[in-house]
Each structure stands twice: as structure tokens, then as C-alpha cells.
Amino acid sequence: MPSATKPRAVRGGIDLGGTKIEAAIVDARNNVLGQARRPTPTEGGPEDVVAQMIGAVREAAGAAHLDTHELIGIGVGSPGVIDPVSGSVSTARNLPGWEGHYPMAAALSKELKAPVYVGNDVQVATDAEFKQGAGKPYKSVLGVFWGTGVGGGLVLNGRDWIGRGGAGEIGHVVVKVGGARCPCGRRGCMEAYAGRAAMEARARKRAKKGTKTDLFKIMEQRGRTRLTSAVWEQALHRGDKLAMQLIDDAVTALGAGVASAVNLLDVEAVIIGGGLGVRLGEPFVERIGSAMGPHLFHDAEPPKMHLAALGDLGGALGAALLVPRRRTPS
Amino acid sequence: MPSATKPRAVRGGIDLGGTKIEAAIVDARNNVLGQARRPTPTEGGPEDVVAQMIGAVREAAGAAHLDTHELIGIGVGSPGVIDPVSGSVSTARNLPGWEGHYPMAAALSKELKAPVYVGNDVQVATDAEFKQGAGKPYKSVLGVFWGTGVGGGLVLNGRDWIGRGGAGEIGHVVVKVGGARCPCGRRGCMEAYAGRAAMEARARKRAKKGTKTDLFKIMEQRGRTRLTSAVWEQALHRGDKLAMQLIDDAVTALGAGVASAVNLLDVEAVIIGGGLGVRLGEPFVERIGSAMGPHLFHDAEPPKMHLAALGDLGGALGAALLVPRRRTPS
Numbered sequence: 076m077p078s079a080t081k082p083r084a085v086r087g088g089i090d091l092g093g094t095k096i097e098a099a100i101v102d103a104r105n106n107v108l109g110q111a112r113r114p115t116p117t118e119g120g121p122e123d124v125v126a127q128m129i130g131a132v133r134e135a136a137g138a139a140h141l142d143t144h145e146l147i148g149i150g151v152g153s154p155g156v157i158d159p160v161s162g163s164v165s166t167a168r169n170l171p172g173w174e175g176h177y178p179m180a181a182a183l184s185k186e187l188k189a190p191v192y193v194g195n196d197v198q199v200a201t202d203a204e205f206k207q208g209a210g211k212p213y214k215s216v217l218g219v220f221w222g223t224g225v226g227g228g229l230v231l232n233g234r235d236w237i238g239r240g241g242a243g244e245i246g247h248v249v250v251k252v253g254g255a256r257c258p259c260g261r262r263g264c265m266e267a268y269a270g271r272a273a274m275e276a277r278a279r280k281r282a283k284k285g286t287k288t289d290l291f292k293i294m295e296q297r298g299r300t301r302l303t304s305a306v307w308e309q310a311l312h313r314g315d316k317l318a319m320q321l322i323d324d325a326v327t328a329l330g331a332g333v334a335s336a337v338n339l340l341d342v343e344a345v346i347i348g349g350g351l352g353v354r355l356g357e358p359f360v361e362r363i364g365s366a367m368g369p370h371l372f373h374d375a376e377p378p379k380m381h382l383a384a385l386g387d388l389g390g391a392l393g394a395a396l397l398v399p400r401r402r403t404p405s
Numbered sequence: 406m407p408s409a410t411k412p413r414a415v416r417g418g419i420d421l422g423g424t425k426i427e428a429a430i431v432d433a434r435n436n437v438l439g440q441a442r443r444p445t446p447t448e449g450g451p452e453d454v455v456a457q458m459i460g461a462v463r464e465a466a467g468a469a470h471l472d473t474h475e476l477i478g479i480g481v482g483s484p485g486v487i488d489p490v491s492g493s494v495s496t497a498r499n500l501p502g503w504e505g506h507y508p509m510a511a512a513l514s515k516e517l518k519a520p521v522y523v524g525n526d527v528q529v530a531t532d533a534e535f536k537q538g539a540g541k542p543y544k545s546v547l548g549v550f551w552g553t554g555v556g557g558g559l560v561l562n563g564r565d566w567i568g569r570g571g572a573g574e575i576g577h578v579v580v581k582v583g584g585a586r587c588p589c590g591r592r593g594c595m596e597a598y599a600g601r602a603a604m605e606a607r608a609r610k611r612a613k614k615g616t617k618t619d620l621f622k623i624m625e626q627r628g629r630t631r632l633t634s635a636v637w638e639q640a641l642h643r644g645d646k647l648a649m650q651l652i653d654d655a656v657t658a659l660g661a662g663v664a665s666a667v668n669l670l671d672v673e674a675v676i677i678g679g680g681l682g683v684r685l686g687e688p689f690v691e692r693i694g695s696a697m698g699p700h701l702f703h704d705a706e707p708p709k710m711h712l713a714a715l716g717d718l719g720g721a722l723g724a725a726l727l728v729p730r731r732r733t734p735s
Contacts, residue, residue, distance in 0.1 A: 215568065227669065236561060238545065238671020239706065247702040248665040252580050252657060261700055263661070327582060331593070335578040335662075336669055339557065341568025370591055372577040376569065 085141060086398040087132050087149035087189070090196065090390025091115070091124070093169035093223060098131035099391035100139040100146070103400070105207055109138030110388065120172030121164075125182045132187055144188035150397030151179065151191060152199035152390045157240070162193040169223070192397040196390055197243055198235055200383075201228025203393030204346045208384035213343040217336055218383075219245060220349035221329065222304070224258070224270045227336070246270060250331040268328035271351055274321050275302040281317055288317035304354035311355075326359070330366020338372045348383030357382050415471060416728040417462050417479035417519070420526065420720025421445070421454070423499035423553060428461035429721035430469040430476070433730070435537055439468030440718065450502030451494075455512045462517055474518035480727030481509065481521060482529035482720045487570070492523040499553070522727040526720055527573055528565055530713075531558025533723030534676045538714035543673040547666055548713075549575060550679035551659065552634070554588070554600045557666070576600060580661040595662035599655040601681055605632040611647055618647035634684035641685075656689070660696020668702045678713030687712050 084103035089096065093115060100109040111134035116123040128151070136143050143149070155167025162180020167173040180191040201210075201218030210216040210230065218228035227245030229236040236242055246266035247259060254263030258272050267273050278290050293313075294306045310318035333345055347360045364380040371377055383389055414433035419426065423445060430439040441464035446453040458481070466473050473479070485497030492510020497503040510521040531540075531548030540546040540560065548558035557575030559566040566572055576596035577589060584593030588602050597603050608620050623643075624636045640648035663675055677690045694710040701707055713719055 229669075231561065231566060236670070239673060240671070241703040241706070242669065242671035244668040244671075244702040247668045247700070248578075249661040249700050250579055250582050251584075252661045254581075259702065261702075263700075331579040331582045335665060338574040338577045339559075339572065339666055339669065340566070341570070341572035341574075343569060370577070370579050370593075372574040372589065372591075373571040376571070 086395045088391040088395030097391045098135040109135040111135040121177040146189040148190045148398030150394035152196035152394040197226035198228040199393030203389045205230045209381035215342040221352035222349035248332040265332035269325040304350040334367040334370035344379040416725045418721040418725030428465040439465040441465040451507040476519040478520040478728030480724035482526035482724040527556035528558040529723030530720045533719045535560045539711035545672040551682035552680035578662040598658035634680040664697040664700035674709040
């Protein structure tokens with residue numbers, strides 16, 4: 076007889092982001108039993124990052140009154156290029172000192188005494204929205220994570236689509252041949268207009284050239300060194316012209332890029348998440364939907380547009396979904 | 406014991422194009438037993454188109470020494486919006502007098518005395534390449550049919566991906582926000598630069614404004630009223646500057662649009678077909694691959710690029726694949 080609530084059905088999930096590490100402990104029904112958050116180290120190397128991940132999982136497990144060895148497994152949503160079989164991670168450009176392949180699963184597993192499964196951060200966040208969040212009513216969804224960059228995740232007919240391992244790069248869909256330089260080095264990518272890093276670079280350039288803006292004043296008032304999502308939000312509220320214009324350009328690019336993906340895939344629903352997406356919320360989901368309109372080939376049947384429902388915890392919840400369910404012995 | 410070569414395992418396939426109707430009769434192993442081609446009527450209505458389709462299938466069946474009622478089924482690859490359950494077709498803009506839904510499967514079935522299955526023309530051509538042509542070594546392919554328009558077909562993990570029925574519109578992936586007007590009415594679509602109809606419209610405009618070109622001279626010499634693929638090919642061979650420039654623009658747009666699709670889906674292979682694609686051949690498959698390069702996110706692992714291997718018959722062979730195989734009674 077299945078007994079889904081036995082302690083051994085409890086799993087861990089870690090969302091490894093460029094700025095923070097989010098850990099969650101969930102039961103078989105994906106109820107959150109404990110959670111913890113730590114900053115991602117900005118110096119050092121993989122070992123330092125992994126040490127913070129271990130700390131976060133131990134803290135979250137402690138909150139759930141468990142030891143990590145009691146978990147049936149721990150999933151990790153990681154940036155970079157992932158080898159799902161070995162659990163190693165390479166080319167994680169947003170993480171400090173991450174050169175070559177690092178055996179992340181092995182390093183975590185050794186300390187935490189539980190099997191570790193590594194997947195793509197954006198894909199696991201899409202999975203979480205698909206299974207537990209805004210995507211629940213659908214069989215095919217496109218997740219668009221609008222933050223520092225713009226990441227994409229795909230669920231097609233109920234299953235992840237990762238291609239040869241590198242699918243979902245919606246941020247690098249071309250929206251303007253010969254257009255702006257993207258942080259990735261290419262030209263005309265959607266992320267070159269819509270990614271927060273690209274937007275900040277443009278804002279700095281424009282401010283330097285004399286365009287008036289409160290963006291950097293707000294940044295300093297908030298004690299930040301970067302234009303965070305909250306800084307953009309506040310600047311928009313104040314009616315800052317440069318902020319409004321750059322956000323308009325971002326929405327235009329997102330409209331074109333997401334519409335291109337929909338023309339190609341005809342998914343039932345698009346879910347907008349990520350730091351900026353979640354911060355700016357529903358009104359911007361609508362604005363992106365409107366910007367898609369003129370480019371949608373089947374414009375009488377646009378996909379449903381949703382805001383990510385799981386917020387900041389989606390990545391960790393999705394990571395926990397990487398852990399295979401143990402079969403109950405009959 | 407299965408007996409795959411019994412006459413009853415023989416199927417028909419019809420490729421309904423804007424300029425011609427191609428019919429093929431194939432055995433259980435997809436060997437071609439007979440084929441026929443007729444021009445697509447340019448006047449009249451659905452009944453006239455269907456009458457030509459019936460004629461083509463009867464002729465092809467005759468060449469195979471069969472009557473159409475002996476076929477276990479007939480597949481049709483059709484443009485327009487298809488209801489695969491009822492077999493009706495609507496919004497087929499390239500076909501004459503095609504307003505509203507027309508019950509194509511029922512009309513054909515009544516006359517040909519065999520069950521009829523209707524699918525999307527580009528998707529069935531992609532299927533044929535996947536199962537019998539250039540896509541055989543792969544599990545995921547993107548078919549790009551470069552002709553009057555630019556159509557796309559997807560096979561992901563061995564299965565067609567049609568979304569809610571309207572997927573594959575790679576011609577309407579946006580390559581330039583605010584760019585050229587597409588024959589579909591939208592702006593900046595890949596087809597606005599790469600579709601033969603759009604290229605012809607641009608050539609006519611430029612010629613009117615005084616740009617020198619042999620394109621229309623060649624067209625007249627060949628007794629044509631349209632810039633066919635053969636006309637473009639000949640103009641390129643002659644070194645016609647306008648033709649070269651418009652083809653360059655088309656290749657640039659194809660590079661960006663197909664790279665966008667690959668960034669999103671990370672398919673193993675891209676197959677280039679269609680009237681222009683097949684006519685211009687391998688050198689242009691390479692040129693499109695080169696044009697994709699600067700936009701590919703995983704540029705160290707580009708997809709394999711192939712020319713469609715089945716040529717003009719691919720659509721009809723793919724249509725025949727729509728017919729379900731009858732199970733041999735055990």
C-alpha cells in the first residue's frame with residue numbers, strides 16, 4: 076500500500092542563483108517543510124559555493140526537524156552546462172571561479188549523505204510552475220524567466236523538452252538582425268534589450284551621456300551597486316523617463332521573442348517569472364501579451380499568459396522534483 | 406504472421422500545393438508504386454481542387470495497377486487550417502475560392518472509396534524526411550521549407566510536434582522588430598525577407614524604381630509570370646546584382662530565424678527543403694548554416710544541416726504516412 080507521507084519520501088531542493096541560494100525541504104505532496112536562503116559567494120570557487128549550498132540545505136532540514144541523510148534525495152537547479160548523469164557543472168559564468176567541470180553532485184552528496192540530482196535552473200523552475208504553479212491546467216507551457224538574463228524552459232505534452240541538453244535559450248532568440256550587442260557577445264538577441272544586465276549597461280551609458288534619470292539615485296538610496304528589480308520598479312513608479320523607455324524596449328523585445336517561440340511551438344500557455352517578471356507582476360504580463368499580439372501568426376488564439384505562481388521558491392521546488400520518487404515495496 | 410506486402414497495405418499520398426498536386430501510391434515499405442502530378446486549379450473553388458486531386462490519385466493508382474478502393478487509406482498534406490478529426494480544411498489562402506470550412510476528407514473519400522486522412526503539408530513533408538529522408542539518423546529535426554513562403558515542421562523525440570495544431574510557423578518568427586512588411590500582414594517576419602513571394606514583390610518594386618536586373622527578362626524568356634525558383638537560380642548564375650542581394654538578405658534572415666529556433670529547441674538536425682531550397686541545393690544549405698553561426702548560443706555544437714533528400718515527392722510520401730498501418734490479424 077502506498078504511504079506517500081513516510082519520512083523517507085521527503086526530498087530537498089536547491090536553487091543555485093547568481094545572487095542567492097534557496098533551499099527547500101518538501102514532502103511527497105510537495106508541501107514545504109522547511110526552507111533557508113543564503114547569499115551566493117561572489118569570490119572563491121566551486122568549493123565555496125558548495126559549502127553555502129550545504130549550509131542552506133542543513134538549515135532547511137533543521138527547520139523540518141530532519142537530518143539530511145533522511146532525505147530520499149536532493150535536487151539542484153544550477154546555471155551552466157549540466158551533465159545530468161554525472162551531476163557535474165561547467166561554464167557557469169555567473170558563479171565565482173567556476174572553470175572546467177566541477178563534480179557538484181558528488182561533492183554535495185558526500186557531505187549531505189543523500190543522492191543528489193542536478194538539472195538546469197530555468198528548466199526546473201518551469202517544471203515547478205507546470206506541476207504546482209501557474210501551468211497546472213496545461214499540457215504545454217513556455218516558461219520565460221525575466222531577470223539578469225532571460226531564460227526559457229519548455230514543457231511539451233507534459234514532458235520537459237531540453238533538446239540535446241541546451242534548449243530553452245529564449246533570451247538568445249534574435250529579435251533584430253544587426254541589432255544591439257548582447258551580454259553573450261552576439262547581436263540582436265532578445266536579452267540584449269530585455270535582460271536586466273543589458274538594460275543596466277544601457278542606462279549607465281545613457282546617463283553618462285547626460286540623459287537625466289533617477290535610476291542610480293534610487294540604487295544608492297537602497298544601498299545597492301546594481302539596478303535591481305526593486306530599483307527599476309521604483310523608478311517606474313516615479314515616472315522616470317529613461318527607465319520607462321528602457322522597460323518599453325524590453326517589453327517590445329519580449330513581445331517579439333516570445334511571439335516567435337509561440338509561432339514555432341503553439342504552446343497553450345506562457346508563464347512569466349524571474350526577478351523582474353515577478354517584481355513587475357501582472358500588469359507587465361499583460362503588457363508582454365499585448366506586445367506579442369502584432370507578431371502572433373494565429374492571433375485569434377493567443378496562448379494564455381500567466382505570472383509565475385510560486386515566486387522565489389519555484390526554483391527550489393522544481394529542483395526537488397528532480398528526485399525520483401521511490402517506489403513503495405509491495 | 407505479419408505480411409507487410411499484401412496489397413491491402415498499399416496507401417496513397419497527396420501533396421496539395423499552391424501550384425501543383427502530387428500523388429503517390431506506396432507499399433508498406435514506402436516503395437513508390439505509382440505517381441502522378443497535376444496543376445492546382447487557379448480558379449473555381451474547393452470542388453475543382455478536389456476533382457484534380459481525385460484525378461491525380463486515380464492516375465497514380467492506375468500506374469500501380471490498382472483501383473483506389475484497394476488502398477487502405479489516402480493521406481493528404483494540405484495548406485490551411487486542418488481539423489484532423491473531421492478532415493476539413495479552412496483558411497487555405499493559396500487555394501482558389503476557399504472560404505469557410507470544406508470537408509475535404511469526406512469529398513475525397515466518397516469518390517475514391519478509401520478512408521482519407523488530412524494533415525499539414527509542411528508537417529507531413531518533415532515526417533517523410535524524418536522517416537525516409539535526410540532526417541533518418543536523428544530523433545529531433547526541424548524542417549524548413551523555403552519556397553513561396555517559409556514553412557516549418559518539427560519532430561521532437563521521434564514525434565510530430567504540432568502544438569495546438571498551429572505550430573511550425575518558422576516563417577513568422579520575428580527577425581527584425583519594426584522591419585519589412587510580410588505577405589501575412591505583420592512586420593519583420595523571416596518570410597518578409599526570405600519568402601519567394603516577398604522577394605518577388607521587392608524585386609518588382611526595385612525594378613520599377615530603376616534598379617537594373619535580368620530577373621524579369623529571364624522570367625519572360627522562360628514563359629513565366631512569376632519569379633520561380635528556376636528564374637532565381639538562373640539570375641544568380643548570371644551574377645544579377647539585385648538577385649544576389651535579395652538572396653543574400655533571404656539567407657541572412659533564414660540564418661537568424663533558424664538559429665532562433667535552434668536556440669529554443671536544440672534539435673539535432675535542420676533539413677532545408679521547399680522549392681527554392683531544393684533548387685538552390687547544398688551550397689545554400691551551407692550558406693544558411695554559416696548565417697546561423699553568429700546567432701547560435703551553443704555555437705560549438707551546431708545542429709547538422711541537410712538538404713531535403715526526397716525532393717518534390719516528399720510531401721506526397723509524408724501524406725501517405727498519415728494512413729494508420731492496419732494490424733495484421735493474428
